[in-house]
Amino acid sequence: MNDTELISQILNGNMNAFTFLVNRYQKLVVYITGRLIQRQDELEDVCQEVFIKVYQNLGKYRNECKLSTWIATIAYNTGINYLRKFKKFDEVNPDDSVALRNLSDFGSKNYETADLHRYIRDQIELLPVHYRTVITLFHLQEFSYQEIEQITGMPEGTVKSYLFRAKALLKEKLKDIVDENSLKMVEEISNEK
C-alpha cells in the first residue's frame, strides 16, 4: 500500500491502516527523537506524542513533500520542544573544542571493525544536538540537504557545515586513538569479512 492510499484509508477511519503507518515509520521517528532527547525511559512517550500529532494533522498533509519528510518534521519539532521544556536545548552555537573534549576514549586496544563502528556510534551520541541530528537525517535516514532544511528549518549551508564539522570532530578523536598499525588491522579484518 503506498502512502497516498494509506492516508486516505486513515482519514476514512481505518485504524488498522494507522497501525500500519506507525509500523512503517516508527524507526524513522525513534531514531530522530532518540538522538535528540537521548532518554530511553521517555522515548516511548515522546514517540507516541509524535504519532498522535501525525494522526491529528493528517488531514492537513498536502503531498507537498514526502510523507517521511513530513513525519520527520513533526518528530524533530516534538524532540526540540521536549529539550526546551526540560531546558536541555542550549547548544545554539556549538563550540567544537568543547564538543571534542566531551568525546570519550576508546575502551580497549582491540580494534575489531564492529567495535570501532560501535565506538563511533557512541561518540555520535556525545556530539552537540544539531550535529547528531543532521548525521541521523543524512546518513541514517538518507534525507537530502533540501529535505533536512525542510525538517529542521536550518539553511542548507548550515546543514552541510554541521555535517562536515561533526565528521571532522569524529576524525579528530579517531586520529588520537587509532594509529597506522591498528588502521591496517581494521582494514585487514574488514577485507577478510
Added chain:
Amino acid sequence: MKNDRLIEIIERSVGVEPNFVLPADFAQRVTTAVVGHEQWKTDLQEYFYLATIVITLLAAASGIYYLMDKELLIRTMNFFASNWAPVTFVILTLNFILFVDKVVLRLLFSRSKNN
C-alpha cells in the same frame, strides 16, 4: 592516507543504527491511545450536545408557558429568584452528574482498560 582511511571508517559507521528501541507492540499501543484520545473528544462533544438540547428544551417550554400561562411562569421565576442558592446548587449538581457520566467515567474506564 590515514585521513582517507579514517574518513572511510566514519562514513561507514555513521550509518550504524542507534541503540534506541520501542516495545514490539508499540504501534498497537499508539493506535489504542489515539482511539482513546479521539473518544474523549467525542464524549465531550456528546456532553455539550446533550447540555444544549436540555437548555433548548427548557427555553422552548418556558416560551410555550409564557404564551399559555404567563402567571405560572412569573411565579416560577420568582421562586427561582428567591431560592437562587439551592436552585443553582441543583443545576450544577445535575450538570456535574451528566459530565461525569458522559465524559469522566468513560475516560477513566478506557484508561484502566489500556493499562
